[in-house]
Amino acid sequence: MAGIYIHIPFCKTKCHYCNFFSLASQKHMPVFTDILLKEIELQKEYLGGEEINTIYFGGGTPSQMRISDLNRIFDKINRSFSVSTDAEITLEANPDDVNPGWVSNIMTSPVNRISLGVQSFFDEQLAYLNRIHSAADAEQAIRDLQQKGLEKLTIDLIYGIPGLDDEKWEKTLEKFFTFKLPHLSAYALTVEEKTALNTLIRKGKTAVPDEEAAIGHFRTLMERMQENGYIHYEISNFAREGWYSRHNSIYWTGGHYLGLGPSAHSYNGKSRRWNKASMKEWLELEDHYSESFEEEVLSIDERYNEYVMTSLRTIWGCDVAIVRQEFGEKYVGKLLLGADKYLHDNSLIYKGSRLFLTAKGKLFADGIASDLFA
Numbered sequence: 001m002a003g004i005y006i007h008i009p010f011c012k013t014k015c016h017y018c019n020f021f022s023l024a025s026q027k028h029m030p031v032f033t034d035i036l037l038k039e040i041e042l043q044k045e046y047l048g049g050e051e052i053n054t055i056y057f058g059g060g061t062p063s064q065m066r067i068s069d070l071n072r073i074f075d076k077i078n079r080s081f082s083v084s085t086d087a088e089i090t091l092e093a094n095p096d097d098v099n100p101g102w103v104s105n106i107m108t109s110p111v112n113r114i115s116l117g118v119q120s121f122f123d124e125q126l127a128y129l130n131r132i133h134s135a136a137d138a139e140q141a142i143r144d145l146q147q148k149g150l151e152k153l154t155i156d157l158i159y160g161i162p163g164l165d166d167e168k169w170e171k172t173l174e175k176f177f178t179f180k181l182p183h184l185s186a187y188a189l190t191v192e193e194k195t196a197l198n199t200l201i202r203k204g205k206t207a208v209p210d211e212e213a214a215i216g217h218f219r220t221l222m223e224r225m226q227e228n229g230y231i232h233y234e235i236s237n238f239a240r241e242g243w244y245s246r247h248n249s250i251y252w253t254g255g256h257y258l259g260l261g262p263s264a265h266s267y268n269g270k271s272r273r274w275n276k277a278s279m280k281e282w283l284e285l286e287d288h289y290s291e292s293f294e295e296e297v298l299s300i301d302e303r304y305n306e307y308v309m310t311s312l313r314t315i316w317g318c319d320v321a322i323v324r325q326e327f328g329e330k331y332v333g334k335l336l337l338g339a340d341k342y343l344h345d346n347s348l349i350y351k352g353s354r355l356f357l358t359a360k361g362k363l364f365a366d367g368i369a370s371d372l373f374a
Contacts, residue, residue, distance in 0.1 A: 152243070
């Protein structure tokens, strides 16, 4: 599978925890689509003619885009690539943008999946995160999307937020279950450098996230999702059978993808390319195309490390047979040697030819993966 990711950087405000490239301004929106169409033309050979199975609008806030501009983008993609007739086309949306009129309009476009940035069903946690929607807005947005017949709907939730005690987290999950949604992405709140949250914490102006609370929330999340019939198919993602995110699965299974827009990343199996996180440089890409992005050809060690990191996060596990075929016996030895202590402490299990994280291991996934790196 191959996919296209389109980064829409515009936001009404910047959330305190966000470290993605985004702008709390609409200044450049009038020219954004025109430049994006030019970038599609410049980049259309990067995937070597592979069929496009997924298109994903991320951000930023893609729900700020006009439907007419989205349709112009789809038209250009269809003329530039071979797009599967059943392609999954996802658009990230914020609850404050969603209303019956917006939903009716978006459903006239090729978009067939919405990822809704709920983050919390409690107003005090939303305020901590500097989200501009309320819990009531989030619930109404879900209802508006469902009432218009949208089936492919996922929401994001954040746990480990100060003030989100165990009881409130249980109530958050119960609220999720009442909507009978097919998919959930849930993330621990992390404090990234160069974010407003990091600055506020350093200045002592806001509470520090509690790592132990987050671990407890994650354990509860895994238990409750399993009890309710959801498959934990990736560390942060849960779905009913057949409702996995096809686009994100490309990242986790080594598929190829083209990233468009400022700061977007691309990978074609040979090289990794990323656009600079600069609106000014991206807007000038037609005149300075080769200077608007950076690129690296991955070494065998880097490709092996990436495979271990991404595959271990999934329900499909890290396949020793693939490591042997793609990287050679030396890397199999490194992998199994590093895995040995985690097999003995029940953080990993070895089944068939694959290594899988246990529930215990999922709490420390990144650390375990790094111990298996070349």
